[in-house]
Amino acid sequence: MFDYFYGAQSDQFSFYRVPKVMFTDPAFQDVSAEAKILYGLFLDRMGLSARNNWVDEQGRVYIIYTIDQIMKAIGCSDKKVNRMLRELEVVAGLIERKRQGLGKPNLIYVKNFLSVGQNGRFLNRKMDDSGVVETQILESAEVRGSNTEINNTEDSDTDPFLSADRNEGMREHAQYESYFRESLYFDILLQEHRFDEETLEGILDLLVDTCCSKRKTIRIAGDDKPIEVVKSRFMKLTKDHIDYVLICLQKNSTEVRNMKQYLLATLFNAPTTISPYYQAWVNNDMASGKF
Structure with a gap:
């Protein structure tokens, strides 16, 4: 039987984080929950890439995460891993895989979920409750007004x-x-x-x-x-x-x-x-x- 958390114990662990917008925005409704979790693992790997200076000539950070490593991390078959990778790459456009040649692992470019969509629409939406967006990136709620009315007007930026x-x-x-x-x-x-x-x-x-x-x-x-x-x-x-x-x-x-x-x-x-x-x-x- 697992015990309860007491006091400060609830803040002593490290966690994989999956952005809330992945579950709340319709843009990601066709992506399975498993693929969203995998995207959270990829985001976690970005810190390792930064420490290893895994950056291409254009300054873009990439990660190296083999299919075998993903299988062990999530506990699933290679067929399911390939399906999730295709979801993230083809359906959502959240990653891009680059082949290095025979015998070498793929480079995986993890796309910024805040910039997905047309004209950077995630950057312009009211997302004050997400807890992950820097204030200077977003237009303030006061400037944009209530987004419940904007969605059905000519001012919509989609x-x-x-x-x-x-x-x-x-x-x-x-x-x-x-x-x-x-x-x-x-x-x-x-x-x-x-x-x-x-x-x-x-x-x-x-x-x-x-x-x-x-x-x-x-x-x-x-x-x-x-x-x-x-x-x-x-x-x-x-x-x-x-x-x-x-x-x-x-x-x-x-x-x-x-x-x-x-x-x-x-x-x-x-x-x-x-x-x-x-x-x-x-x-x-x-x-x-x-x-």
């Missing part, structure tokens, strides 16, 4: 067109991600290539980002390919093609200076180069008794 564009872009990204996860049997790929998880997630992100690109052309192997041609080729990829791409990475003996360009070219060319290369590799493994 741009519906910007909001619609942002939501549409997020929906498109989520739809492409769902398509590739299903068509490539991504869960099975993760099971079969447990040591290539970061690479597989990078390939998935590259496929989705490319298909969501608004550019007219994509540079692949030094040539500018029409975006529609690239999309069509990528959307015809199968699990075998991804297996083949991983084999190419493993057997490549030259230094890859630009991993993104290398993967783009390998993925784009996979449907035309897979047959002889892949079959030769399978035949070799069968002869050596691996199958």
